[in-house]
Structures are given as structure tokens and as C-alpha cells.
Amino acid sequence: MDLHLKDKVVVITGGGTGIGKAAAREFLREGARVWVLGRREEVLSQFAREAEAEGYVLGYESCDVTDRKAVEETADRILRETGRLDVWINNAGIAIDKPFLDFTDEDYERIISINQKAVFMGTQIAAERMKRQKSGVILNASSYCAKIPHANGVLYAATKAAVSNMTRSTAAALAPYGIRVCGYIPGMIVTPISESMIGQYKEQFIKDISLRRLGRPEDLAKPLVFLASDAAAYITGIDLEISGGKFAAQNCAMAWKLAEET
Numbered sequence: 001m002d003l004h005l006k007d008k009v010v011v012i013t014g015g016g017t018g019i020g021k022a023a024a025r026e027f028l029r030e031g032a033r034v035w036v037l038g039r040r041e042e043v044l045s046q047f048a049r050e051a052e053a054e055g056y057v058l059g060y061e062s063c064d065v066t067d068r069k070a071v072e073e074t075a076d077r078i079l080r081e082t083g084r085l086d087v088w089i090n091n092a093g094i095a096i097d098k099p100f101l102d103f104t105d106e107d108y109e110r111i112i113s114i115n116q117k118a119v120f121m122g123t124q125i126a127a128e129r130m131k132r133q134k135s136g137v138i139l140n141a142s143s144y145c146a147k148i149p150h151a152n153g154v155l156y157a158a159t160k161a162a163v164s165n166m167t168r169s170t171a172a173a174l175a176p177y178g179i180r181v182c183g184y185i186p187g188m189i190v191t192p193i194s195e196s197m198i199g200q201y202k203e204q205f206i207k208d209i210s211l212r213r214l215g216r217p218e219d220l221a222k223p224l225v226f227l228a229s230d231a232a233a234y235i236t237g238i239d240l241e242i243s244g245g246k247f248a249a250q251n252c253a254m255a256w257k258l259a260e261e262t
């Protein structure tokens with residue numbers, strides 16, 4: 001299936017690692033022109049060298065998504081170079097896990113500004129520019145916590161619930177301009193953000209996943225490319241769950257046990 005992504009301009013925040021990096025690779029394979037943003041220049045430039053060794057040109061910009069001016073300038077630099085902006089992925093995020101009573105006001109401000117306010121700003125910045133060309137796709141990283149929060153990630157869950165809600169409202173608000181907005185819900189994917197949780201609770205996570213394995217960033221890559229493509233032209237305002245069937249049913253592990261016994 002031709003996804004018609006050749007020469008489309010794709011920007012991925014937090015694209016130097018994890019899910020964003022895997023998605024960037026997949027967009028490059030589809031012939032898109034890809035830029036990844038993040039705070040650590042060395043991480044981004046290392047990825048650009050890896051991409052070059054694989055025969056691709058990857059653009060990157062060191063940029064903090066909480067800095068509206070910096071993100072606007074970055075978007076405009078990319079626009080000047082390419083003349084268009086087709087896909088914007090609000091993927092950057094952080095997690096803070098601790099007992100509820102230990103959270104501080106600083107934790108609150110920090111996680112809200114990266115996980116939630118930056119999605120609002122990124123969406124405005126992308127949509128303002130996409131509106132001129134009357135087309136575009138914006139994707140937002142949500143989380144399973146938006147559906148079922150977890151006890152030690154009270155603030156993280158709140159930000160992701162807000163993102164899922166904003167995905168639906170902005171999908172409606174931006175539809176008249178030819179812009180689609182979708183979210184994605186990664187299950188438990190092995191990346192830097194989830195490392196310490198997985199280290200502590202791996203078996204507990206796996207028992208609730210129907211496919212009985214943790215996810216890899218690559219498991220997200222093709223679904224994100226699909227959502228961004230014309231093949232998904234009639235899809236907007238949804239969260240696509242890519243979780244291996246996490247909590248698809250109570251006692252997912254029981255099906256495996258019964259299957260092994262028969």
C-alpha cells in the first residue's frame with residue numbers, strides 16, 4: 001500500500017529516543033523528510049549519524065518544547081527550508097513516579113508544562129502553519145494512564161488524560177482547516193521513560209498484557225505512520241491503543257495458562 005508520504009515533512013518532538021526515534025526511522029523509510037526535536041543535542045546528532053549510515057538525511061533541532069518562542073522559530077526554520085509542514089507529533093514527555101504525598105508543586109509545574117502545556121503550544125504552532133496549506137496531521141502521545149490511572153503516577157496520569165481530551169476537542173476545532181488530530185496510547189513499551197518501572201514490576205505488567213510481552217518502540221512505528229498517512233484520512237479525534245491488548249480482559253494470564261494445559 002502506498003501511504004503517499006514521500007517528501008512529506010514530519011516533525012517529531014522527543015524524536016531522539018524511544019518511540020519517537022522508531023517512528024522517525026519508519027517515516028524515513030516511507031520517503032518522508034523528517035526532523036526530530038529534543039533538548040539533548042548529542043542524542044539528536046548521534047541519531048542523525050545513524051540515519052546517515054543507513055542512507056537517510058535526518059534533520060534535527062535542539063529545542064525545549066516548553067519554550068514557545070524556540071518551538072515557533074524551529075517550525076519556521078523547517079518551513080523556510082521545505083515550504084511545508086505535513087505531520088507534527090507531540091511525542092516528548094516525562095514521567096515522575098512517587099507516592100502521592102511526596103509530590104511537590106515543582107513536580108506539578110514541570111510535568112504539566114512538558115506533557116500537557118507543550119502539547120497545547122505544539123498543536124497551536126503546527127496548526128497555525130498547516131492552516132495555510134489547508135492540510136496536516138497532528139499526533140499526540142497519550143498513555144494508558146488516561147484510561148486507568150496508576151497509583152504512583154498521579155500527575156503523569158492527569159496530564160495524559162488532559163492530552164486525550166485535547167486530542168478530541170482539537171480534532172473538532174481544526175477539522176474545518178483540513179487538519180486531523182489523533183492520539184496514541186502506548187502500552188508498556190521498553191524505553192528510557194519506563195525503564196525504572198519495568199525494572200521493578202516487569203512480571204506484574206506482563207500478566208495484564210494479552211500478548212504476554214512488553215512492547216518495543218518499533219511496535220508503535222508503523223501504526224503512527226499509518227495514522228499520519230492518507231490511508232487514515234477518515235480517522236480523527238481518536239486514541240489508537242498499541243498495547244498488546246493490555247487489560248483487554250480481566251485475568252489475561254489465565255488464557256495462557258489454560259492454553260498451556262490443553
Ligand code: NDP
Pocket residue numbers: 013014015016017018019020037038039040041043063064065066091092093094114141142143144185186187188189190191192193194
Ligand atoms: P523517551 O524517554 O525515550 O522519550 C521522551 C523524549 O522526550 C526524549 O527524547 C526527551 O529528549 C524528550 N523530551 C523530554 N522533555 C522534553 C522537553 N522539555 N523538550 C523537548 N524534548 C523533551 O520515552 P518514550 O519514547 O517511551 O516516550 C514517548 C512518549 O510516549 C511520551 O510522551 C510518553 O509519556 C509516552 N508514553 C510512553 C510509554 C512507554 O511505555 N514507554 C507509555 C505511555 C506513554 P530530551 O531529554 O533530550 O529532551
